[in-house]
Amino acid sequence: MATMTTTATMKAVRIHSFGGPEVLQFEEVPLPKPATGELLVRVQAAGVNPVDWKIRQGLLGRLPLPQIMGSDFAGVVETVSPDVTEFRLGDPVFGVVAEDSGSYAEYALAPVSRVARKPVSLDEIHAAALPTASLTAWQALFDEANLEPGQKVLIHGAAGGVGSFAVQFAKWKGAQVIATASAQNADYLRELGADTVIDYHATRFEDAVDNVDVILDTIGGETQERSWKVLKRGGVLVSIVQPPDDTKAAAHGVRSEFLISKPRGDQLARIADLVANGRVKVHVDMVLPLEEARRAHELSQSGHVRGKIVLGVGHQDVGGFPGTVL
Numbered sequence: 001m002a003t004m005t006t007t008a009t010m011k012a013v014r015i016h017s018f019g020g021p022e023v024l025q026f027e028e029v030p031l032p033k034p035a036t037g038e039l040l041v042r043v044q045a046a047g048v049n050p051v052d053w054k055i056r057q058g059l060l061g062r063l064p065l066p067q068i069m070g071s072d073f074a075g076v077v078e079t080v081s082p083d084v085t086e087f088r089l090g091d092p093v094f095g096v097v098a099e100d101s102g103s104y105a106e107y108a109l110a111p112v113s114r115v116a117r118k119p120v121s122l123d124e125i126h127a128a129a130l131p132t133a134s135l136t137a138w139q140a141l142f143d144e145a146n147l148e149p150g151q152k153v154l155i156h157g158a159a160g161g162v163g164s165f166a167v168q169f170a171k172w173k174g175a176q177v178i179a180t181a182s183a184q185n186a187d188y189l190r191e192l193g194a195d196t197v198i199d200y201h202a203t204r205f206e207d208a209v210d211n212v213d214v215i216l217d218t219i220g221g222e223t224q225e226r227s228w229k230v231l232k233r234g235g236v237l238v239s240i241v242q243p244p245d246d247t248k249a250a251a252h253g254v255r256s257e258f259l260i261s262k263p264r265g266d267q268l269a270r271i272a273d274l275v276a277n278g279r280v281k282v283h284v285d286m287v288l289p290l291e292e293a294r295r296a297h298e299l300s301q302s303g304h305v306r307g308k309i310v311l312g313v314g315h316q317d318v319g320g321f322p323g324t325v326l
C-alpha cells in the first residue's frame with residue numbers, strides 16, 4: 001500500500017452518545033486504514049451540513065458509536081489501496097467520506113467513486129463546501145426534475161447551502177429562477193442569479209408566483225403543503241426534506257419526488273469545472289477551526305446560515321472569519 005503517513009493516531013471530533021452540541025468530543029483516535037478501492041485523505045477542511053447535527057441528535061437512527069462526525073472534505077491523498085489507479089499520493093481532492101469514516105478529522109477514508117480532483121483555482125475551504133450541498137442541488141434539478149432552459153423554477157430555502165447552488169445551477173441551465181428567503185438575503189440571491197426573490201416573512205409565495213415547472217423544496221412542512229397550487233399541470237416538486245404526498249401530487253396533475261443525494265465523484269468533477277470557470281460561486285459564511293465543531297453545529301442548527309460553514313483542519317490561522325465568496 002503506497003503511503004505518505006507515519007502517524008498511528010489523529011485528532012477527530014467524535015460522538016459517544018446522541019444529543020446536543022456538547023456530545024461532540026475533540027479527541028485522539030486511531031488512524032483509519034483504507035480498504036479496497038479507498039483512499040486515505042489528509043483532511044484540510046471539512047464542510048458542515050445540517051445532516052451532521054441531525055445524526056448527532058440521533059434523528060437518523062442509532063448509528064454505531066463512537067462515530068466521527070462529518071461527510072464532506074477537501075484534502076490531499078495520503079495513502080492509496082493497491083487497486084486504485086485513478087488517484088496518486090499527493091493529489092489534491094475533495095468529496096464525501098466512506099460510510100464508516102468521518103471528515104471532522106485530520107484523516108478520512110473515501111471510496112474513489114466519491115472523490116474528484118480539486119481544481120488548482122479552488123482552495124480547500126471552498127472545495128470542502130461543495131460536496132453534499134452541490135450534489136443535492138444538481139441531482140434534484142437535473143436528475144429528478146429534468147430542468148430545461150426557459151422553464152420556471154421555484155427554490156425554497158434559496159439562501160442555504162443547497163439553495164445557493166440550486167439558484168446558480170438553474171440560472172446556468174437557462175431557467176427563470178424564483179427564490180424564497182428573508183429580505184436580508186435578497187441582494188445575495190440576485191447576485192447568484194435569482195430573477196425574483198420572495199421574502200417569505202412578508203409575502204405568501206403562492207400570492208406572488210404561479211405556473212411553475214419545477215419546485216425544489218428544502219424546507220418541508222407547510223411550505224411543501226402550500227407549494228402544490230403554484231405548479232403548472234405536468235410540473236414536478238422535488239423535496240429533499242420530506243417525502244411528498246403522491247395522492248396530493250396526482251390531484252394537482254403533477255409529479256413528486258423525494259431525493260436522498262448520492263455521493264458521486266463524476267458529478268463533483270463537473271461541478272468543480274463550473275466553479276473553476278467562474279460560472280458558479282461558493283459562498284462560505286463562516287470558517288471555524290475543527291476544535292470549534294460545537295459552535296459550527298449551533299450555527300447550522302439555527303437554520304439561517306447563508307451558503308456554507310466549513311471547519312478548517314490543521315489551519316493555524318482559522319479564527320472564525322465571515323463572508324467569503326470564491
Ligand SMILES: NC(=O)c1ccc[n+]([C@@H]2O[C@H](COP(=O)([O-])OP(=O)(O)OC[C@H]3O[C@@H](n4cnc5c(N)ncnc54)[C@H](OP(=O)(O)O)[C@@H]3O)[C@@H](O)[C@H]2O)c1
Nearest residue numbers: 050136157159160161162181182240259260261303304305
Ligand atoms: N435529502 C438529501 O439528500 C439532503 C441533502 C442535503 C440537505 N438536506 C436537507 O435539506 C435541508 C436544507 O439543507 P441546507 O444545507 O440547504 O440547509 P441550510 O444551509 O441550513 O439552510 C439554511 C437556509 O434556510 C433558509 N430558510 C429557513 N427557513 C426558511 C423558509 N421558511 N423559507 C425559505 N427559506 C428558509 C434560511 O434563509 P433565511 O435566513 O433567509 O431564512 C437559510 O439561508 C436540511 O434540512 C438538510 O438536512 C437533505
